[in-house]
Amino acid sequence: MSVANEKLEDQPVSKQRLRLWLQMLKTTRFIENELREELRLGFQSTLPRFDVMAMLDRTREGLRMSQLSKQLMVSNGNVTGIIDRLVQEGFVMRVQVKGDKRATLVRLTPKGIEKFAEMAAEHERWINEHLKEIDETEIGHFIDILSKVREEDH
Known part of the structure; x- marks a missing residue:
């Protein structure tokens, strides 16, 4: 101790x-x-851009902007600015929702999928390096303990 x-x-x-x-x-x-x-x-890049790309990578069929904002727990305005820049860079595309002229989905382009895969691999390596002093048993305990906190509140 x-x-x-x-x-x-x-x-x-x-x-x-x-x-x-x-x-x-x-x-x-x-x-x-x-x-x-x-x-x-x-x-x-920025962490918010990484988070947006990560969410779109997990939802390859695309998300409405409101869904993306809700999942990331940020305002629509914040997400719109990030999406606009990602569209300009060719990493994200906007797609019309069939049957709803006002709604659009945003999804990663093939270029965006490739770029995010590269970023995600480095992100994993960085996290692994920062947490290298925590062994597998401790990792399991931490996850269990932190999960208890979230379960209690919901």
Whole structure:
């Protein structure tokens, strides 16, 4: 047991949970900032663009802009700007929805699928590098514990 954990056990559980939350938040922000920089340097891209492309890669048939915004938990305006740039670069296309002249789907183009596959492989490598000190058993425990938190709230 580390010295930090010994001191932690002397505190009420509510304080321990608060400290846990702060550590999770610091770690998440640290890794997210590293990923932002790696995407910027390696692909001249941003994390929001990566997230949009990832969602479209998982939904190859395409998504309406409102669905994309909802899935990513961001405003339609934010997604529209990203999609406009991805369309200009040839990574995404807009497709009319049959039977609804006002609705369009957005989906990755073949060029977008190829680019995202390249980005996703690097993203996985970067995450693996940042979390290399966590072994397989610990990974399973972390996933189980964090899943409990989400299940409790929903």
